[in-house]
Amino acid sequence: MASNPHAPEPKTKHSAIGKVLDAVLTFGAEDLNQKQIADCAGVVEGNVTRAKKAVGNFGPLLSSGPVRFTSEMGLVLAVSVGAERIRAGLVDANGSLHCRTTTPPLRGQLALSQRELLQHVARLAAEVLEKALGDATLVRADGTLPVFAAAMALPTPIDRDHRQVNGALSHKSWEDRSPYPTLNHAFAAILGPAFTSETAQVMNDCNAASIALAFDRVRTVEKPRRTLAPVSFRQRSTIMVVRVGGAVGCGIIEVAADQDEIYVSRFLKSRVMVGTHALAGEIGHMPISESAVELLNEKSSDVPGLSPIRYDAKCACGRLNHLQALIGGAALARRLGVATHTSEAPITVQLEGFLRPGSTTTDKAAARALDDAGQLLGKALVGPVLALDLKAISVIGALARPALVQGLGGARDDWGKAFYTGAGVELVDPGPDSAWMIPRGAGLALMRQHRHRKLRQIGNGQLAMLLPSLDVSLPYVQQMRAKAWS
Ligand SMILES: [Zn+2]
Structure with missing residues (x-):
């Protein structure tokens, strides 16, 4: 990644539509109607109606009924590799995981070469995308999927250079720097030419799970507050997810405090604690x-x-x-x-x-x-x-x-x-x-980086800086599948 993820966002005016979008992220698990979302965002209801219309080349971003994000907000292809299984699905901006698919358990898959294991990943990814292309709630009118990135969680430490550090993937090919300088490049290559090392990201599985844990915590466990009464203010807190399976590891995340505006989600500033070498949790x-x-x-x-x-x-x-x-x-x-x-x-x-x-x-x-x-x-x-x-x-x-x-x-x-x-x-x-927390969290990590933290810009119609949809089509997926079998 060229950009520093911790650099402060440039100040962006928070338009009424941006506030509505933020409120949908914050209160999305509460099944609120249009009027209630407008109240939470502190704007008049007409702004929710406006946010339901197309913005730039995005289609309508919000659904009717309980107000939620549509798939037009973008989808992340999310994969997690375990000791014997691979799981995959598509994460939407509401944090829902669609088209869940798993491989049959395969003993010793972590000892496979990078090429072999990634071919299993690509086949499963193609299966997920094919399912999604048949799902009317996900596919666009032109027959493409608004996928903008892919995330893969591995049961091994991943450092800041996107490489494995003395990890569970034991085949020597995982240490090679050629032909792919990083695991992101290797993952992108198997997904085909639409993906790059920026739009295909590899991460540690427990860190991914901690993101899903924080997302659910601020939306459903410590429900978002509806008033600014000081008594309802939640300080920041630190929570941990421990994975016990073939291997044992943990992910730690600091959940942000309540924000000054009730419609701004605590999820945005929650921070995975990855440590000095990004090896925390071992x-x-x-x-x-x-x-x-x-x-x-x-x-x-x-x-x-x-x-x-x-x-x-x-x-x-x-x-x-x-x-x-x-x-x-x-x-x-x-x-x-x-x-x-x-x-x-x-x-x-x-x-x-x-x-x-x-x-x-x-x-x-x-x-x-x-x-x-x-x-x-x-x-x-x-x-x-x-x-x-x-x-x-x-x-x-x-x-x-x-x-x-x-x-x-x-x-x-x-x-x-x-x-x-x-x-x-x-x-x-x-x-x-x-069981699905790891792929969900991996997808949410990229959804947060490229959509949830950009809701202000989207509300202002500043779409040029966003990762665009890759418009994944059936011929593309068929090609991906053919390549994975070769
Ligand atoms: Zn040990």
Whole structure:
């Protein structure tokens, strides 16, 4: 990116239509009608009607009924790569994820070459775009999709030069600087000539999830305030999303305080905390004390069908005693006697039967293993909780089952005692949609950068500086698909 994302936006006059658009972002989850949106924006209702008309070469930006953004505001193709699956969809300006599609689980996909893995990504992306081209709510009258960018979340640290740093993608091709100098270039290349390293962006998966967490928090958890009464003012707060699956990591985001105008969303100034080298959140590689593991092993020694946690298990990074090696998918499989080394089947599939809550012996062993994992995670989080003074934590990922969250909840006593002030940390259930939080957040990151933060300019009709729609058509998608299969 040539531009500095932290540079202050040039002062732009906030027109009545710009205020309406900002109000739709802020109150979009509240199902408000035209009159209510106008009241929130502090403008007369006619401005909402005006915002529903075409602006420049954009079609109508707002829908009737509960006022929301139409797909004319733009769509982001969003992809997330996990240990065994790839998920993809299209994110709209309301933060909704359309045309959700997944690949069947593929064991060891993170060991594939860059070319092979990105071909899987391109095939899935083509599938999503083809679905969307048949969706009347997304496609334009001319048969194209108003996609303006693509985002891909990877389960690996991504530095500020858009490259992987000693990460989970283990094939040596991921370290090559040719033919593609950055992962953005590689991602753009597989999506075809409409995309560039600016419009195709690669990011860390937990950072992406933290963006979705903040978006939902300011719209549905801490609902936007309708008056400027000082009592309703929310200070800034820091929240964390922890992913527990094949690997373990976290994303941290500082949610902005309420703004001076009620119609300006706190989402705009919320900030992902990426750290000095953009490597924040790598908690999976935190060394865990042997005594903590021994204590859990003693307590669960009489649970039928459950092996002890192997303290000397090797982490994906090659070291011993790391959190990820003690609580991640491979550790869980080993404790439950799932012979992942003798079967070629994806670990996700082999573990699936154990992860459904039930009452058989194996279910009980699995529940106990997940509870133990939650307790170890809780211990590991004491440091981050104290260092960051967190307001809330959400756990997502394949192993984020109720038993694990329960174990984490128990371990929360450690934080409570550590906080001599008595300040508590909420454990927020991210809900049934949590599997899609990463692609949604990845798409929202670019939606925020290129649309949500530009609503003033759009309201003023200053469209020249916006990333334009790439007008994705069926022939384009067919070409993309053909290339991905070659
Ligand atoms: Zn490690």
